[in-house]
Amino acid sequence: MTVPDCRPAWQAMRDAALGRRTEPAGVTRVVVQWGHCSQAVGAGDVYRRLAQLFQSRDDVVVAAAGCDGACFAATQVVVELPDGTARFFDRVTDDGHLSEIVAAADGGAWERARPQGELEAFFVAQHVALMEGIGSVDPISLDEYVAGSGYLGLADALSIGPDAVIRLVLDAGLLGRGGAYFPAARKWQAARRVDAERRHLVVNAEEGEPGVFKDRHLMEGQPHRIIEGALIAAYAAGAGNVVIYINAEADLSADRMTAALTVAEAAGFVGDDVLGSGFACSVTIRRGAGGYVCGEETTLLNTVEGRRREPRLRPPFPTDAGLYGEPTVINNAETLANLPAILRGGVRRFASIGLNEARGTRLVSLSGAVRRPGLAEVPMGTTVRQVIDLVGGGVPEGRAIGFAAVGGPSSGLLPSGELDVPLRPGMLHASGVVMGAGGITVFDDRASPIQVAARLGQYNAAESCGKCTPCREGTPRIAEALGRLAAGEPRDSDLRDLRDLAEIVGAASLCGLGQMAGNPVTSLLHFYGDTLGITPNE
Numbered sequence: 001m002t003v004p005d006c007r008p009a010w011q012a013m014r015d016a017a018l019g020r021r022t023e024p025a026g027v028t029r030v031v032v033q034w035g036h037c038s039q040a041v042g043a044g045d046v047y048r049r050l051a052q053l054f055q056s057r058d059d060v061v062v063a064a065a066g067c068d069g070a071c072f073a074a075t076q077v078v079v080e081l082p083d084g085t086a087r088f089f090d091r092v093t094d095d096g097h098l099s100e101i102v103a104a105a106d107g108g109a110w111e112r113a114r115p116q117g118e119l120e121a122f123f124v125a126q127h128v129a130l131m132e133g134i135g136s137v138d139p140i141s142l143d144e145y146v147a148g149s150g151y152l153g154l155a156d157a158l159s160i161g162p163d164a165v166i167r168l169v170l171d172a173g174l175l176g177r178g179g180a181y182f183p184a185a186r187k188w189q190a191a192r193r194v195d196a197e198r199r200h201l202v203v204n205a206e207e208g209e210p211g212v213f214k215d216r217h218l219m220e221g222q223p224h225r226i227i228e229g230a231l232i233a234a235y236a237a238g239a240g241n242v243v244i245y246i247n248a249e250a251d252l253s254a255d256r257m258t259a260a261l262t263v264a265e266a267a268g269f270v271g272d273d274v275l276g277s278g279f280a281c282s283v284t285i286r287r288g289a290g291g292y293v294c295g296e297e298t299t300l301l302n303t304v305e306g307r308r309r310e311p312r313l314r315p316p317f318p319t320d321a322g323l324y325g326e327p328t329v330i331n332n333a334e335t336l337a338n339l340p341a342i343l344r345g346g347v348r349r350f351a352s353i354g355l356n357e358a359r360g361t362r363l364v365s366l367s368g369a370v371r372r373p374g375l376a377e378v379p380m381g382t383t384v385r386q387v388i389d390l391v392g393g394g395v396p397e398g399r400a401i402g403f404a405a406v407g408g409p410s411s412g413l414l415p416s417g418e419l420d421v422p423l424r425p426g427m428l429h430a431s432g433v434v435m436g437a438g439g440i441t442v443f444d445d446r447a448s449p450i451q452v453a454a455r456l457g458q459y460n461a462a463e464s465c466g467k468c469t470p471c472r473e474g475t476p477r478i479a480e481a482l483g484r485l486a487a488g489e490p491r492d493s494d495l496r497d498l499r500d501l502a503e504i505v506g507a508a509s510l511c512g513l514g515q516m517a518g519n520p521v522t523s524l525l526h527f528y529g530d531t532l533g534i535t536p537n538e
Helices: 007-021 043-053 095-105 117-124 142-147 152-160 162-172 184-193 214-221 223-237 251-267 297-304 333-337 339-351 384-391 449-463 469-486 494-508 512-516 519-532
Strands: 028-033 060-065 077-080 086-089 200-205 241-246 282-287 328-332 361-368 374-379 401-406 412-415 439-444
Touching: 007 142, 007 152, 028 043, 028 095, 043 060, 043 095, 077 095, 086 095, 142 223, 142 251, 152 162, 152 223, 152 339, 162 184, 162 223, 162 339, 184 223, 184 328, 200 223, 200 297, 200 333, 214 223, 214 251, 214 333, 214 361, 223 241, 223 251, 223 282, 223 328, 223 333, 223 339, 241 251, 241 297, 251 282, 297 328, 328 333, 333 339, 361 384, 374 384, 384 401, 384 439, 401 449, 412 449, 412 519, 449 469, 449 519, 469 494, 469 512, 469 519, 494 512, 494 519
Parallel strands: 028 060, 200 241, 200 328, 241 282, 361 439
Antiparallel strands: 028 077, 077 086, 361 374, 401 412, 401 439
């Protein structure tokens, strides 16, 4: 297969972008980190107030960026001075903070609300790759993205051919980041081998589970990185249509992805002849139908087609017959965001990070009883305790760690003595705890594991789509039994029933929601069975 060299076309675009990005001498840049997290504490208002304060000045530019992951410090504002120095402000809220920012932009006296050391401590244990540039670049600006080598990975992919792209990504060892950790390029290979006139690639950014917010940070902070990754994967899979599936409640994510897609299409990165390669690919954005189960691959496909939000029987698998009955690859947004750097000659660099069986970094959504909640990027193999203590700063003073809920409602609870397990695919612990989509919620010594397990049981029961009998009937019974335990009013049969239900619902359900719904139960009984009057092997 003969492929054109698309890199000269990309280089011409980059040269033009660098020319347009050159700021006049003496211009100060004020960057407001505005993500879904900081929006909750007024980042939008901070941005609008600063834009108003500087609207009559030609020597100051106010820009919005995504959140760099330090959600605990929101709203953050960075003042970039003409001499190359920067001044940082966090937890910006009131007029006093804004007046300090104005003074800093004018080169005058200023004081920080908090010491910078806290932010430095948050990042020191991290390995920033996927999150690079988030918090400092304008997420919509194509010029800023291309000037930083954005879309070079796509140009490289188009210049070596789909088979070479697949080999590169297989050599890098990129596994999916949605929770199943299947080799990403194997899906592309499988879809490409199917004889079909049309193939699709779906970006799964539904992210409906509580305590997980990694994909939203990527979409809000570097949407072009996801679009570029999706185009690379579509090219490798032979797909001419990309659908980016975004949670119905993730409005800011959808707005920024839509705006970035618009400028990418106008520049020729999306369309009938991408970078003069002859590769044609359309990209559309669809909003989710709502519900945790929509993150399951075949349920997602049903909702895109306008059908009920429920899973399909498999086989056939989506790579054989997915969207509209045609071969379809479904990749998580975080998975695809890794591709641009890998294609830009970063195979060895990517493969050198993490574990032999799980390479690269992992975005971890850290919340709960920690001093520094936020989104962390750490190498695979980092332990749960390291994320909590080094990144999160541990629990607040005067408290101790009680346990952590790892992997969301599809996983389970790890007590404080079991937190030294490394983040890796599959089981983190034989009790049923898995890494899942990378959520860690910390509870201090005042929290009750039985109460938390009961809440997880209620959530799974409420989110069941009802299609298959084991999940439809079993998850409410699990929730009811856990509720009685939490209330101190158990029936004699509850513990036996919980053990049986966890096994049956997990083994007989159609999709991941039911298959994993018993994990909070099994981890609860394994670690806290003695407090419930049983032994782990009873």
